[in-house]
Amino acid sequence: EAGVAQSPRYKIIEKRQSVAFWCNPISGHATLYWYQQILGQGPKLLIQFQNNGVVDDSQLPKDRFSAERLKGVDSTLKIQPAKLEDSAVYLCASSKTTGNTEAFFGQGTRLTVV
């Protein structure tokens, strides 16, 4: 079974630029999550999708962050404009909705804003 795929692995941008991250969850997983992990901290949930609908985006800074999962499979997370404090690893995870709720994580995208 293929795992959660994310790209790119690394990205360096200047502040005020825009950036987009892509995630392909495990096949058949209805729930998709984007987490932000700042160095030395635990992952913080940004947004949770159930198929193509948003379940929870209460922690997403909506003035600069946006995410979509149009066909209920792949997802993109965008930051525009980026700030220095957005430097972090952005983790995508997916899980089944029924039965076992184990969440599987991708390797993450390390973003550095300079």
Added chain:
Amino acid sequence: GENVEQHPSTLSVQEGDSAVIKCTYSDSASNYFPWYKQELGKGPQLIIDIRSNVGEKKDQRIAVTLNKTAKHFSLHITETQPEDSAVYFCAAEVGGTYKYIFGTGTRLKVLA
């Protein structure tokens, strides 16, 4: 909202000794508690989990205990090996939402 506290933040043990990491949670409706291991440059990987209808679960050298009354759960690693060195995160699912709140992490170092 749900809050998960994790202690200690760093832990060094001699190879072969045991390691214990403790977490507390605030939402009494939480009923699923996974533990993740994160190695450098990788995403978190599930190592063991426990549901609220059991008090203890064991998988080889790893065990997790849950005290629902006190709202705390712990990870126990016995006979530690150098490859156990990593950052460990506890998490709690916010009751029935499939939403996970993570602890702040414990950096475990196993000294050979």
